[in-house]
Amino acid sequence: MIRDLPVYGNLILAPLSGYNDWPFRRLCREFGAALVYTGLLSAQGILYGSQRTHEMLAFHADERPLVCQLFGGEVDTLLAAAQVVVAAGADVLDVNLGCPEPKVTKKGYGAALLKDPAQIGRIFARLTRAVPLPVTAKIRLGWDAASRNYLEVARAMEENGAALIAVHGRTADQFYLGEADWDAIAEVKQAVSVPVLASGDVRCVADIARIQAHTGCDGVMIGRAAVGNPWIFGLRDRDAVPLAERVSVMLRHLRDMVDEAGAYHGLVCFRKHLSEYLRRAGLPRHLRAEMTNCDDLDRLIALLEQTALSVSSIKPVGDL
Ligand SMILES: Cc1cc2nc3c(=O)[nH]c(=O)nc-3n(C[C@H](O)[C@H](O)[C@H](O)COP(=O)(O)O)c2cc1C
Numbered sequence: 272m273i274r275d276l277p278v279y280g281n282l283i284l285a286p287l288s289g290y291n292d293w294p295f296r297r298l299c300r301e302f303g304a305a306l307v308y309t310g311l312l313s314a315q316g317i318l319y320g321s322q323r324t325h326e327m328l329a330f331h332a333d334e335r336p337l338v339c340q341l342f343g344g345e346v347d348t349l350l351a352a353a354q355v356v357v358a359a360g361a362d363v364l365d366v367n368l369g370c371p372e373p374k375v376t377k378k379g380y381g382a383a384l385l386k387d388p389a390q391i392g393r394i395f396a397r398l399t400r401a402v403p404l405p406v407t408a409k410i411r412l413g414w415d416a417a418s419r420n421y422l423e424v425a426r427a428m429e430e431n432g433a434a435l436i437a438v439h440g441r442t443a444d445q446f447y448l449g450e451a452d453w454d455a456i457a458e459v460k461q462a463v464s465v466p467v468l469a470s471g472d473v474r475c476v477a478d479i480a481r482i483q484a485h486t487g488c489d490g491v492m493i494g495r496a497a498v499g500n501p502w503i504f505g506l507r508d509r510d511a512v513p514l515a516e517r518v519s520v521m522l523r524h525l526r527d528m529v530d531e532a533g534a535y536h537g538l539v540c541f542r543k544h545l546s547e548y549l550r551r552a553g554l555p556r557h558l559r560a561e562m563t564n565c566d567d568l569d570r571l572i573a574l575l576e577q578t579a580l581s582v583s584s585i586k587p588v589g590d591l
Contacts, residue, residue, distance in 0.1 A: 273306075273466065274405035274434040276336060276362055278490075280305025282479065282504050285437075285470055285494035286340045286365070286409065290543060292327075294527035296334045298520070299497060303504035305490070306336050308409075311367045311381070314343030314352035328359040335362055340409065342367040344379045344390070346397045353402045363434070364404045366394060368424070369411040371443040382443035385414050385424055392427040399432030409437040409470070412455050415444040421455055422462050429463045437468035437492060457486040468492050476506050499547025514552050518579040521548050522572065534568050554578065 272278065284291065284299040288310030296307040309327065316324045330337055339361035343349045353364050368391065370381030377383075384391055391408075398406045408428055413419035425436050438459050440451035451471025460467040469482050470492035479491050493503055500509040501520065509517070524544065529537035546563045554562075558574070565571040 273363055273407065276405055278305050278336060281483075281490040283468060283490050283492045284308060284497055284504070285492040286310050286338075286367070287494050287498070288370075290498055292528070292531065292540065293329065293331055293334060294524060294531050295501075295544070296337070297331065297527070298501045298524055299504055300334050302501040303506070304493075304497075304501075306338060306363075307334055308338040308365065309340055309361075311340045311342045311370055311375075312352075314341045314348045317341070317352040317355050318348065328355065330360045335360075337361050338363040338365045338407065340365040340367050342370060342375055342380045344384060344394075346394050349394060350397060350401055353398060353404075353406075357402065357404060362404065364398065364402055364406050365437075366398070366406070366408040368408045369439050369443070371411070371446050376443070382411050382414060385411065385420065385443065386418065388420060388423045388427040391424055392431045395428050395431035395433050399434075405434035407433055407435040407437065409439065409468075411439050412442045412452060415442050418442075419455070421459055425459045425463050429465055433465060435466045435468065435489075436463060437470055438488075439492075440469070440471040453482055453485045456482075456488060460487045460489075466490065470494065476503060476508050479506070499544045499550065509548075510551055514554075514582045515579045517548055517552065518575050518582075521545065522575055522579075525568075525572070525575075529568065535566075538566065538568050538571065 282304055284304045284307040286308035291310045299307055312327055339356045341349060341352055356364055367381050368384050375381035410424055412421045419442060428436055438456045440453055440456050456469045466489035468490040469486045469488035473479055473482055473491060473493050474496045482491055497503055502509055502512050525541045528541045531537060532540060542563060549559055562571060562574050
């Protein structure tokens with residue numbers, strides 16, 4: 272449960288800006304993700320109301336329950352943007368307290384807010400009183416190695432009504448380098464009574480049980496390992512998925528992206544997933560390169576269809 276919202280399962284698609292559009296979120300839900308996040312959306316941008324933001328707030332029934340993640344730092348702005356998110360149909364409002372990108376932190380947003388737990392407390396006090404949805408946050412362990420204040424931050428959130436805390440086990444200045452610190456995530460789980468999600472370095476199905484056992488967390492977020500690999504939510508490693516099956520999912524994903532974003536943008540966005548779908552697929556290097564660089568939708572579909580046909584016509588040795 273996230274406050275009064277039931278969540279049927281404990282595998283969660285992490286927020287992944289630039290990847291987590293609706294076709295990908297829906298695919299992950301279909302393959303077994305119990306809950307999906309949007310990538311971070313600017314609270315100011317939502318109020319400004321650009322066409323792009325409007326598109327990113329187009330939520331669909333088949334992806335719910337859905338967490339919409341905002342970034343910002345001024346309570347009034349976050350509150351006003353939250354009303355738009357509520358009207359758009361999100362189930363949970365999440366505040367980003369972990370983005371390390373300078374374009375976000377230089378304004379004092381994202382992971383920069385970790386430097387000011389009192390402000391985090393004020394944000395949660397206002398949001399949790401005014402917003403009718405559960406309000407949550409995704410944090411990092413601190414700004415840098417000298418300021419790992421995750422327990423202080425987690426307590427400030429819980430005391431001010433947060434419904435769940437997701438913890439990425441790195442500091443902001445680590446970006447994505449080094450190993451995620453699962454011990455620290457376990458400390459957060461011990462310190463608070465609201466649900467805690469663990470994030471960082473789940474690369475395969477076996478890692479899911481490992482991180483759960485290590486941290487005792489209530490749910491596991493899967494980020495980079497879900498790209499080109501929605502099967503992980505069904506506890507299947509991509510390497511175990513036959514290529515023809517992979518290709519049929521890729522074709523569907525591609526078509527959904529094109530329906531959603533148009534031929535050009537749909538293809539460009541899909542190509543980010545494509546190289547991951549093809550990882551260790553055993554395709555000749557030139558074919559893989561042609562696919563991942565292809566900017567002609569019909570050609571890419573033809574290449575994928577041919578690949579599916581050629582692999583399904585090769586019978587496994589045991590069937591001969
Ligand atoms: C390309 C990319 C985009 C990300 N975007 C977001 C984001 O919008 N919001 C957020 O809280 N975390 C974001 N993250 C962090 C992930 O949610 C996750 O915590 C991190 O990648 C570690 O988990 P993993 O090892 O499963 O990928 C992003 C990570 C990557 C690699």
